[in-house]
Amino acid sequence: MCRIAQLSVFIENKKGRFAHVVQLLGEKDVNIRAMSLADTVDFGILRFVVDKPDVAYSILKENGLIVRKDEVLAMEVEDKPGGLAKLLQSITKQDLSVEYMYTFNNVLSGKAVMIFRFEDTVEAIERLKEIGVGLLPSDYFWGI
């Protein structure tokens, strides 16, 4: 399974909202593996990959937050200059549209991980397989 569950939460750009969200997760023993925040003056979209997505989803919903679950793909890149450029070139060649991406550093493996949200996840999986780009399995984020 290379489709990875990503949670997104709507937060207003107000003091303490971000802290509130991560605290809720911490209390339920949910570990955030990778995270990115897209923000505007008024609001932000907080996205993250966690070790227990289902638990995280319900706890956030129960607390009245606006949450959604999407699928993202993760790929390892060599943690050296030009590593990401090489990967992005292949993606461009395959004519895939990336909505956004963010990084995650696995200290244990010494590799950098890029998380990608493609416009069309199914299509992206096929095209990336064609050119032999390795997609990380979802359990990669569970046991670290």
Next chain:
Amino acid sequence: MIWDKNETLPEEENKQLQLDKLQYIVDYVYKRVPFYKKKLDKAGLKPSSIKTLNDLRLIPFTTKDDFRVNYPFGLFAVPLKQVVRIHSSSGTTGKPIVVGYTQRDVEVWKNLVARFIVAGGVTAEDIAQVSFGYGLFTGGFGLHYGLEKVGVTVIPISSGNTKRQVMLMKDYGVTVLIGTPSYVLHIADVMKNEGINPKRDLKLRVGLFGAEPWTENMRKRIEIELNIKAYDNYGLSEVIGPGVAGECSAQHGMHIFEDHFIAEIVDPKTGELLPEGECGELVLTTLTKEALPVLRYRTGDITRIYREKCSCGRTTIKMDKPIGRTDDMLIIRGVNIFPSQVEEVLCSIEGVSPHYQIVVDREGAMDVMEIWVEMTEKMFFDEMRKQRLLVERIRDELRSALGISVGVKLVEPGTVKRSEGKAKRVIDKRRI
């Protein structure tokens, strides 16, 4: 079903009836209420000056201020001994507005409320939950007695404690819901949170909503969310409470109960009488009230009145849903705006929350208006691009509907204060 044969009178017969009653009531208040005597004398009028219905326009208006000046019982036409009920407005600023009813008024009122109850297809077989506040507000008791008159089983739950509202609705098999549209929306939200699906779990089929302006799009929302037919009705305490007008199954305008009230539309600024069909301020004269008749009362509600053949068989003049109150009208950079115009736009965009707040402020010499819209899952995207497109779309549609540019801010759920009665849509910081 039509409750009273007077609702189907031919126009001419109705006008004759109105004139007889008008002549009677003008004479009645002239003799009994010093306020009206003074007013008519000053205008050079005697009760005998009213020879035709057109002469009504000679009579000066009665306003909310007249109620305040004559607080508490100065406008009453009978001694308190004959008054069996007092209601009053919340009176957010200054003294409340006090209204009274004789035994006969209460009887008339019940029957007027019964008219719009049956016009919405409600019968003695129904079970109605009255989620209007009970107390000084005319909504709760007004609907209560009207429903009993029709023989409906009444659950007088009042407003508040929304989880319990939902539980009773389910457990008692409630078929008719009464409340303000804004509170009903809140009830619908709580239902969702409690995992209740109206179609599957409830027997609800009709809603009789009123006491605040609401839009056609809001009606559609509520009808879909609760799987019901939602009907509007109109009234105000100063005139009688609910029971001035109500919608029938055609859902196309509210029938004004003309054998008890004469409706006029005037220019809110000049007070000039406007022809039927034009939009302006509704002015009402009561024809049959004993304790507190009013002559040409300025309701503050902006609407229009018109005659059209109705499929239900009623022949009375109709009024539109009021688009707002003259007091709620905002003037932003010289443009008149009613909160209902904002609501109409928000409710028309798929997935967008009907929970909104209008915040008006002044930046330098410039009025700025910001609309806070509560986020819903349906309008949330993980892609910033799509999220911003939605905000832009809301902003564009508001601009084209209102004629001025406004700010749109997405806020977290629960930010907008939930109303259990009449919603307060506007925060105007300019006055501070």
